[in-house]
Amino acid sequence: MIASERGEVGLAAGIGLLRAGASALDAVEAAIRVVEADEDNHTVGVGGLPNLLGQVELDASIMDGATRQAGAVAAVTGFPHPISIARAVCERLPQHLLLVGAGAERFADEVGIERGPTLTDEARRRWRDGLSAAGIESAEARFGPGERAYRQQVIERLASMGVPDGPWDTVNVLALDAAGNLAAGVSTSGYPWKYPGRVSDSAIIGAGNYCDNAVGAAACTGRGELAIRGTTARSVLHALAADGDPAKALCLTPDGRHGGASTVPGATYSVMTAQDTTFRIEQRRQT
Numbered sequence: 001m002i003a004s005e006r007g008e009v010g011l012a013a014g015i016g017l018l019r020a021g022a023s024a025l026d027a028v029e030a031a032i033r034v035v036e037a038d039e040d041n042h043t044v045g046v047g048g049l050p051n052l053l054g055q056v057e058l059d060a061s062i063m064d065g066a067t068r069q070a071g072a073v074a075a076v077t078g079f080p081h082p083i084s085i086a087r088a089v090c091e092r093l094p095q096h097l098l099l100v101g102a103g104a105e106r107f108a109d110e111v112g113i114e115r116g117p118t119l120t121d122e123a124r125r126r127w128r129d130g131l132s133a134a135g136i137e138s139a140e141a142r143f144g145p146g147e148r149a150y151r152q153q154v155i156e157r158l159a160s161m162g163v164p165d166g167p168w169d170t171v172n173v174l175a176l177d178a179a180g181n182l183a184a185g186v187s188t189s190g191y192p193w194k195y196p197g198r199v200s201d202s203a204i205i206g207a208g209n210y211c212d213n214a215v216g217a218a219a220c221t222g223r224g225e226l227a228i229r230g231t232t233a234r235s236v237l238h239a240l241a242a243d244g245d246p247a248k249a250l251c252l253t254p255d256g257r258h259g260g261a262s263t264v265p266g267a268t269y270s271v272m273t274a275q276d277t278t279f280r281i282e283q284r285r286q287t
């Protein structure tokens, strides 16, 4: 299994399942659930940073390399494990692929996926500080969220805001099981202070996630709009098929080779195999 930065906390759970003969899909879901439960990770799950209105909206997707079946959800609130909703879409609603917002939440309730709090005190504090730094807090105090004037102000301010400091991103987990099947999963709380309803590449099959046993598994972190424009995960697999080099995005091949690429100097990813007792960190190729 391999994981993007801060995904290493989930690898032992996934590898434990693979050692017991579970599928790559099971391992990916289990690993990502650990990351989603990590309150210190402010880019994924319960510790994730909220949207402009202070609501944590989560996106996730999962893809099975054996069948190329996939499931995805976007802008989900009130559910700490969007990866499990995505898996349920894949397996229990196979005539659909992507559910968003209230529909995804309704489906999650119907299939019995647990609800839970998704805005921590620390994430709320960062949100208030972030909006304050952008001059938005004063608008909130004056008009109150939801008021038309507040919304007009935040739209203007949002356009001028930079990317918040500190790690904000996504988790990618890719797995190869004993039967030779690949799976890929991605989960994110998305761009901090994003406009409500913004959907990241993490929910878009072909952009942030793609998996095909015939070629490999690939997934993306970083600014989702770029991966959506470039259909990056699918493009990486096209390139892998052409030149066999997995050091692109985050990539795992059917014969277990792996690699990562990033525009960020010093970026890494983590690796763990069934023979390992812990994960190891590998450098990504800088592009």
Ligand code: GLY
Binding pocket: 169, 170, 188, 189, 190, 191, 200, 201, 202, 208, 220, 221, 222, 223, 224, 225
């Ligand atoms: N890759 C996650 C995002 O764009 O929010």
